[in-house]
Amino acid sequence: MTVSAIAQTAATGTVTAFPAIETARLPRDTRPLRLITCGSVDDGKSTLIGRLLWDTKAVKEDQAATLRRDSGKQNDLGLPDFALLLDGLQAEREQGITIDVAYRYFATDKRSFIVADTPGHEQYTRNMATGASTADLAVLLVDARTGLLEQTRRHATIATLMGIKQFVLAVNKFDLTGYDRARFDQISHEFRELALSLGVRQITAIPMSALKGENVVYDGKASMPWYDGPTLVEVLELATVRSAQTVGFRLPVQRVSRPGESFRGYQGTVAGGSVKPGDSVVILPSGMVANVTKIVTFDLVRNAAVAGDAITLVLDRQVDVSRGDMIVSLESQPQTGLAFDAQLVALQLDGIQPGKRYWLKSGSRRQRVTVQPSSLLDLKSGKWNHHTDGLAMNAIGKVHLAFDEQAVFDSYEQNRTTGAFILIDPDTNNTVAGGMITGKRSSLSGIHTEDSRVILSLPADLADQLMATELFSARREEADIRRVSAGKAAEVLDGIDG
Numbered sequence: 001m002t003v004s005a006i007a008q009t010a011a012t013g014t015v016t017a018f019p020a021i022e023t024a025r026l027p028r029d030t031r032p033l034r035l036i037t038c039g040s041v042d043d044g045k046s047t048l049i050g051r052l053l054w055d056t057k058a059v060k061e062d063q064a065a066t067l068r069r070d071s072g073k074q075n076d077l078g079l080p081d082f083a084l085l086l087d088g089l090q091a092e093r094e095q096g097i098t099i100d101v102a103y104r105y106f107a108t109d110k111r112s113f114i115v116a117d118t119p120g121h122e123q124y125t126r127n128m129a130t131g132a133s134t135a136d137l138a139v140l141l142v143d144a145r146t147g148l149l150e151q152t153r154r155h156a157t158i159a160t161l162m163g164i165k166q167f168v169l170a171v172n173k174f175d176l177t178g179y180d181r182a183r184f185d186q187i188s189h190e191f192r193e194l195a196l197s198l199g200v201r202q203i204t205a206i207p208m209s210a211l212k213g214e215n216v217v218y219d220g221k222a223s224m225p226w227y228d229g230p231t232l233v234e235v236l237e238l239a240t241v242r243s244a245q246t247v248g249f250r251l252p253v254q255r256v257s258r259p260g261e262s263f264r265g266y267q268g269t270v271a272g273g274s275v276k277p278g279d280s281v282v283i284l285p286s287g288m289v290a291n292v293t294k295i296v297t298f299d300l301v302r303n304a305a306v307a308g309d310a311i312t313l314v315l316d317r318q319v320d321v322s323r324g325d326m327i328v329s330l331e332s333q334p335q336t337g338l339a340f341d342a343q344l345v346a347l348q349l350d351g352i353q354p355g356k357r358y359w360l361k362s363g364s365r366r367q368r369v370t371v372q373p374s375s376l377l378d379l380k381s382g383k384w385n386h387h388t389d390g391l392a393m394n395a396i397g398k399v400h401l402a403f404d405e406q407a408v409f410d411s412y413e414q415n416r417t418t419g420a421f422i423l424i425d426p427d428t429n430n431t432v433a434g435g436m437i438t439g440k441r442s443s444l445s446g447i448h449t450e451d452s453r454v455i456l457s458l459p460a461d462l463a464d465q466l467m468a469t470e471l472f473s474a475r476r477e478e479a480d481i482r483r484v485s486a487g488k489a490a491e492v493l494d495g496i497d498g
């Protein structure tokens with residue numbers, strides 16, 4: 001099917017709401033697409049990925065021979081058991097369920113893909129969340145015979161919380177329903193309702209037989225002449241890759257390097273934006289300002305660094321920087337404060353207890369935090385209900401986070417690295433939740449603010465003077481004032497001038 005034919009199909013309504021309407025007009029995005037497959041146990045995720053690998057010729061000859069041998073007479077259709085391409089671990093085969101996230105690579109002549117195979121079993125929600133956190137698109141499988149299940153809703157919700165905006169609903173095992181079009185329409189309709197309640201608009205529903213390879217890479221016209229929409233691969237080839245969300249430079253400092261008296265550099269992996277020598281940066285949470293003089297990677301001096309680069313940053317003055325601080329661009333800063341709002345998924349049997357102090361880890365920073373749930377997601381209705389008790393394992397909740405010391409975050413929407421965190425139980429050292437920052441709260445009034453605030457580091461007397469002015473009192477939500485020694489303040493002001 002051609003791009004325009006796909007867009008036309010979308011317009012005729014076979015496809016629920018197809019992203020190609022927009023993308024068809026744009027130049028094709030050729031960057032590798034990251035996707036996850038999710039759905040309930042046995043919906044056919046492994047079979048689908050196996051089929052994708054098989055039909056795009058991503059399976060090596062020796063693997064193919066092993067598959068044919070291992071599959072033996074495993075199904076009535078005489079087809080190989082494609083799921084065996086995925087279930088690499090012996091333990092998995094014995095248990096019959098996938099127990100961790102597996103990443104596979106495949107390509108068509110138009111694009112390459114990285115797919116995360118995430119398990120459907122309820123207790124493995126965390127793996128699903130892990131897979132979703134890096135994905136551009138989610139393929140949600142449902143068994144055509146059963147339709148949407150609670151687990152389907154849970155996965156669609158987690159994928160949305162993780163910021164995925166493009167969904168394919170793969171109505172699988174269609175060969176077992178006699179290729180019934182009415183059934184397809186009914187399930188697509190139900191899913192559209194769910195997706196709309198989650199705020200997702202880019203949905204393509206495809207009737208499919210992963211086992212027989214219908215509408216996966218090759219079309220299924222022989223069995224479903226009534227379906228004129230795209231195959232799964234056609235949708236994937238046209239989907240868009242999420243760009244690095246934040247415009248501002250972010251370097252969570254992992255290590256301070258001091259090989260000799262004359263050299264001091266700050267090492268880490270750039271978590272957003274870009275930086276070049278001469279840029280003004282702020283060290284958070286202290287608020288000190290400096291200019292970048294040099295960017296060094298493994299053994300090269302570079303003129304710029306972008307998100308994903310592991311670098312050592314050299315600044316033009318002695319500033320107090322330690323592991324866990326964040327170096328950010330002066331003009332686009334994350335939020336600094338003592339109270340934030342977040343959404344989290346509870347990952348352990350103990351759940352999350354209100355008022356308990358946990359360790360919160362984000363990048364290289366670890367801080368004490370108290371967690372207070374405020375709402376709980378009802379996975380049946382998709383609604384948030386007021387809830388201030390604990391969160392049980394697998395529950396998805398909105399919470400308030402209260403820190404002992406200044407914390408620095410972007411919202412997850414803006415930056416998936418500096419807006420994400422895990423919670424560690426100090427008693428057991430277990431990771432008990434994974435979460436996303438949704439915004440900052442004013443610790444006094446509880447007002448939720450999403451904008452970045454200006455941070456001013458001033459000598460105490462100047463800070464007091466400024467705070468007493470009318471101008472400042474009218475705009476106090478926009479700035480954080482830090483009282484520092486006169487010497488440090490001079491450094492800061494010098495840095496801003498320079």
Ligand SMILES: Nc1nc2c(ncn2[C@@H]2O[C@H](COP(=O)(O)OP(=O)(O)OP(=O)(O)O)[C@@H](O)[C@H]2O)c(=O)[nH]1
Nearest residue numbers: 041042043044045046047097098120173209210211
């Ligand atoms: N008839 C038919 N059977 C299918 C189809 N897709 C998968 N199956 C079968 O359904 C069963 C479950 O498939 P899997 O691919 O293992 O399912 P899964 O979702 O990966 O399961 P977990 O890894 O346990 O979460 C296997 O017996 C498959 O052969 C299909 O399109 N048609």
